[in-house]
Amino acid sequence: MGAGIAHAFVLAGAHVTVVERDDESADAALARVRRSLVASVDRGATTEHADALAARIAAGVELGDLADAGLVIEAVPEDAALKIDALTRAEAVLRPGAALATNTSSISVDELGAALTRPGRFFGMHFFNPVPASALVELVRGAATDGALVEQARGWVRALGKTPVVVADAPGFASSRLGVALGLEAIRMLEDGVASAEDIDAAMTLGYRHPVGPLRLTDLVGLDVRLGIAEYLARELGPRFEPPPLLRRMVAEGRLGRKTGEGFYLWEAE
Structure with a gap:
């Protein structure tokens, strides 16, 4: 998320400094943002040259580098x-x-x-x-x-x-509260054998014109992230946000979605 946020601000003309926990992470973050900026240039999302964009992004480990930030x-x-x-x-x-x-x-x-x-x-x-x-x-x-x-x-x-x-x-603001509620119910439906992941998602993308189905979205967000949010909402708002056993089991098995290559779907390595 940090790399994506940095990318968006650089593309909008801002000068951005990313602070990471160690030099290795800082170097990796900088490389990741620069690759995504090059991809934006290749897609025609900006008329700026990649070198000009890269000149507006820096990364390090010292919080003092943020002293002049607005x-x-x-x-x-x-x-x-x-x-x-x-x-x-x-x-x-x-x-x-x-x-x-x-x-x-x-x-x-x-x-x-x-x-x-x-x-x-x-x-x-x-x-x-x-x-x-x-x-x-x-x-x-x-x-x-x-x-x-x-x-x-x-x-x-x-x-x-x-x-x-x-x-x-x-709790959950507006987007997470509604999105997690839909995602948890989709997981319960899959758990109960109501339909396949593909068909549950198709019901929402084709029937309700959602841009992505709730199970595919859970893979994109990360099952571990969804689990953490659901546990928090269950504590704050009650048992309707209690995570389904299937979600807990998949997280325990390390099937976290796109970032691990497998969740409700199989993902090719990026």
Whole structure:
């Protein structure tokens, strides 16, 4: 997700710095973003030369490299403690007027913001995978988030060529809450032998004009990610979000979707 977010901002004309946990990860992230930028040039998604785009992306391991940033987006895994650690360390190096965002898909923005000294400059900026191709960014307004910051964030999203929707901080926000509910029911249907994965997905893509079926989407998101969100929503909203045994079993077996080559579908190595 971090690489995709970086790609989108570079393509929109921003100068982007990616901070990773170690040099190897930083080098890999930089290479991944540069490859995706070249692919955008090849597809005709931009008229800029690949070298000009690459000149606007840097990667390292020092949070101090973010000191002059106007916006910092945290995109670590979906774990509250991990996110709070990343956010508090980032906030410590930022100038007071800078904005800080979390790319969480379900964790409470108020819970994360409570650990910060400037919660008014903090909000949720939920991107969707794959970021360069997605049309939506969900902006999550915490109780302490400055209203002017939300309007500024709308402008950032539009500059990326995407559409912003603004939601209040609530478990699962709007997109994850609805999307996970559909995905969990599709898994239960597969588990109960109602239909094959392909036919369940076809029912939604052809019958309801969804761009991708709920099981294929779960593979794209990652079964482990979906499981974590479902467990969180079950704790917050009740048993209707309890993960099906099939989802737990597949995660335990390491069948996590596209990133492992197998989930509800088989995927070729990228």
